[in-house]
Amino acid sequence: MNLPGAPFLAYRGESLYLEDCALDALAERFGTPLYVYSQAAMLAALAPYQRALAGRDHLICYAMKANSNLAVLQTFARAGCGFDIVSGGELARVLAVGVSADRVVFSGVGKTREEMRLALQAGVKCFNVESEAELEVLSAMAVQEGRTARISLRVNPDVDAGTHPYISTGLKANKFGVAHERAVALYRRAAGLPGLEVVGIDCHIGSQITDVAPYLDALDRVLDLVEAIEAEGIRLHHLDLGGGLGITYTDEAPPTADVLISALLQRLDARGHGHRMVMFEPGRSLVGNAGVLLTEVLYLKPGEEKNFCIVDAAMNDLMRPAMYEATMGIVPTRLHNASPVTYDVVGPVCESGDWLGRDRALAVQPGARLAILSAGAYGMTMASNYNTRGRAAEVLVIGDQAHLVREREQPAELFRNERLLP
Ligand SMILES: Cc1ncc(COP(=O)(O)O)c(C=O)c1O
Numbered sequence: 001m002n003l004p005g006a007p008f009l010a011y012r013g014e015s016l017y018l019e020d021c022a023l024d025a026l027a028e029r030f031g032t033p034l035y036v037y038s039q040a041a042m043l044a045a046l047a048p049y050q051r052a053l054a055g056r057d058h059l060i061c062y063a064m065k066a067n068s069n070l071a072v073l074q075t076f077a078r079a080g081c082g083f084d085i086v087s088g089g090e091l092a093r094v095l096a097v098g099v100s101a102d103r104v105v106f107s108g109v110g111k112t113r114e115e116m117r118l119a120l121q122a123g124v125k126c127f128n129v130e131s132e133a134e135l136e137v138l139s140a141m142a143v144q145e146g147r148t149a150r151i152s153l154r155v156n157p158d159v160d161a162g163t164h165p166y167i168s169t170g171l172k173a174n175k176f177g178v179a180h181e182r183a184v185a186l187y188r189r190a191a192g193l194p195g196l197e198v199v200g201i202d203c204h205i206g207s208q209i210t211d212v213a214p215y216l217d218a219l220d221r222v223l224d225l226v227e228a229i230e231a232e233g234i235r236l237h238h239l240d241l242g243g244g245l246g247i248t249y250t251d252e253a254p255p256t257a258d259v260l261i262s263a264l265l266q267r268l269d270a271r272g273h274g275h276r277m278v279m280f281e282p283g284r285s286l287v288g289n290a291g292v293l294l295t296e297v298l299y300l301k302p303g304e305e306k307n308f309c310i311v312d313a314a315m316n317d318l319m320r321p322a323m324y325e326a327t328m329g330i331v332p333t334r335l336h337n338a339s340p341v342t343y344d345v346v347g348p349v350c351e352s353g354d355w356l357g358r359d360r361a362l363a364v365q366p367g368a369r370l371a372i373l374s375a376g377a378y379g380m381t382m383a384s385n386y387n388t389r390g391r392a393a394e395v396l397v398i399g400d401q402a403h404l405v406r407e408r409e410q411p412a413e414l415f416r417n418e419r420l421l422p
């Protein structure tokens with residue numbers, strides 16, 4: 001059985017291992033639900049990006065919204081990455097890890113004045129600005145703070161990334177970026193505003209993209225703009241092509257990062273832009289298949305139409321199935337010879353949408369543990385406390401060493417900030 005996450009995630013005999021740690025033993029030691037990540041898998045996912053970009057002026061800015069655990073950030077910081085952030089909270093996280101702000105780009109359509117102020121004071125490398133209104137506020141904030149905001153405009157190239165409508169971002173109908181027809185005029189405006197320094201251009205067309213073609217279309221549109229903008233005498237130093245490369249959850253076959261990056265660099269060279277600094281903002285493709293969510297089977301509930309396998313993880317721990325009807329692999333941490341039964345794997349939360357997998361053939365008994373695969377990206381970062389459920393613990397494994405990198409949330413922490421009436 002070749003699991004997404006192999007070779008770092010694999011059965012040895014009957015037991016499922018992540019690197020050299022048996023997952024059943026980790027569940028026993030740290031409890032469930034439990035997120036477990038492999039550092040080697042993250043670095044292996046980064047390597048093809050680094051290989052393809054070697055010898056170029058470049059910066060890989062890990063999109064930390066995918067997984068923002070401090071130990072994960074530390075892993076990528078030590079490997080030489082920069083970071084793509086989308087909030088003051090994410091800024092605080094990268095600074096807590098000791099990342100220098102000049103390796104940080106700040107994306108997002110709704111940056112608040114306070115977030116801008118903090119990012120200006122920290123000295124972020126670039127603000128990826130998404131509207132004219134934001135440009136004006138950022139200019140005013142920079143003047144007020146006595147700083148210069150380095151900026152790039154996120155252009156919306158209007159290409160279809162061929163992905164789920166909720167995670168496509170590069171179409172006109174999406175809220176992201178500025179229309180490419182308006183981009184030149186906005187660059188002119190940006191160049192004339194005080195407190196701003198134009199340094200680049202960026203785009204990000206969506207997530208879980210499994211094809212090179214939309215990236216090449218977007219790049220062509222961005223390069224057309226670069227040429228038009230520079231013809232106005234506005235110099236663009238870098239080109240940030242965003243993230244979005246997909247991973248294999250079940251049967252998707254996305255290009256590898258080196259195939260994608262090489263194709264883009266080739267196009268860049270062919271169009272005479274090979275000298276430019278390039279940046280990418282991968283999230284999912286660096287961490288998705290480096291992590292699993294472990295959960296314990298609580299009850300089996302046979303029914304007339306459906307059999308339910310009720311587990312201790314729920315939609316609040318892993319929102320992707322409920323939110324996007326995402327299909328993620330589910331396998332037992334110990335293989336059994338018993339014949340499998342088809343179940344819907346559901347959590348304890350009081351919603352019919354609280355399911356983690358549908359129609360899964362599983363040979364399990366209460367007390368057995370399951371691993372939900374490809375859960376390293378947009379798992380823990382999208383978790384909530386719905387039903388006053390504490391968020392899961394997180395463990396990062398390095399070889400045979402398991403590091404608890406986030407403790408399980410306890411009930412009292414969940415209402416710590418609440419107040420009784422007098
Ligand atoms: C601006 C921006 N950059 C990077 C990413 C990372 O995307 P992905 O995790 O699909 O690589 C996102 C999320 O889609 C994003 O909105």
Ligand SMILES: N[C@@H](CCCC[NH3+])C(=O)O
Nearest residue numbers: 065167207208320377378
């Ligand atoms: N959260 C989404 C992806 C959104 C990417 C962020 N722009 C997912 O789990 O697939």
